[in-house]
Amino acid sequence: MQPARLAAYDLACRRGDRLLFRGLGFELHQGDVLQLAGPNGIGKSSLMRILAGLLRPYNGHVEHDGTRALADERPALDPHQPLGEALAFWRQIDRAGQSGGDEARADFGLEDLLDVPVRYLSTGQRKRAALARLAASGARIWLLDEPLNGLDTHWGASTQAAIEAHRALGGIAVIASHQPLQLQSLRMLSLLEHLP
């Protein structure tokens, strides 16, 4: 397994003319899981996008070793396609093995939904599909924006189990979530401490 690392140094984020947070930094190594906490609108999703490299920070920088994968509220699955084909599209791009994909689909209970067009899936089912894609991508760094939103207790627990398994294999996860997580050695970062 290649080493994985995700570090943020002195990050600040500005949206419009409002500074959301500043002076935010952390360093994550293999097997670290970080939960981002804070009320709505404090910039958790923006921080997630900065960590993913999709948004430029106003200040500071992000370093990473290992590939990153993001699961946010947009599943990036073609609405008209059956779920199986929509996931297969990403499996081809990720060049992930068939077995990894099957395993992820089983972990998130998607086998019975593979023939269902994505637009007929419920919010929770779509979320599970996005998480399955992330798990199958083989990325070392998972960025999860509200992964438990829309999931019932059972699948919420399964998702946490998947994160735990990823951690045990030396992966890194950053989770923005309002809900308490039952994960071992979970680090917390409250964005309230980094208000400007």
Next chain:
Amino acid sequence: MSALWTIFRRDLTLLLMGAPGRGGALLPLLFFLAVAMLYPFAVGPDARLLARTGAGVIWVAALLAAILPLDRLVEPDLEAGFFDQWALRGIAEEGVIALRIVAHWLSFGVPLMLAAPLSAGLLNLDGAQLWTVEVGLLLGTPGLAAIGVTIAALTAGLRAGAALGGLLAIPLTVPLLIFGAGSLQPGGEGGLLLLAASSLAALAIAPFAAGGAIRAGRE
């Protein structure tokens, strides 16, 4: 490479076959034929007048047909998060856009060229004129596709982006229209060269302009 090939296959399937809410290659094609069909009704069946002005009408119809699918070229994928996921995998926006221009051209430029003989019949163009129209479309439609995808990327995510896109596309495509229709005038063969030049310029700029627009849209 295989990732780009997978993306291209998806683009082509979506743009050719369409999907619920996305339409396919058929809509611009029917629109193109409808304009050619309506024109003789509007100006009357004077064969000489039609032959003189028909080629220009084909070009106007082609331009309008290119505008028709603008709102589904980039917007749905941006909305669904596809571009973000590609960016995370290190696939540059420019590459995706270049592929999309090719797919868009295949799904609207080529059908238009196939439909041009039918339009030419409706507009009483002779064989030589039809040949010039076909060559002109071959040279000009790649430029139309490039401008279309660029505009689509620029207006994606905006409210009323579709209407705005149409308005923005018209002035940018005017050179293609002038050179394309101009090449049909007696002694206008040079127009084809200028048409090819405009098309190449649009093709060269488009991936970078559209890629930049998508990245700027994330801020």
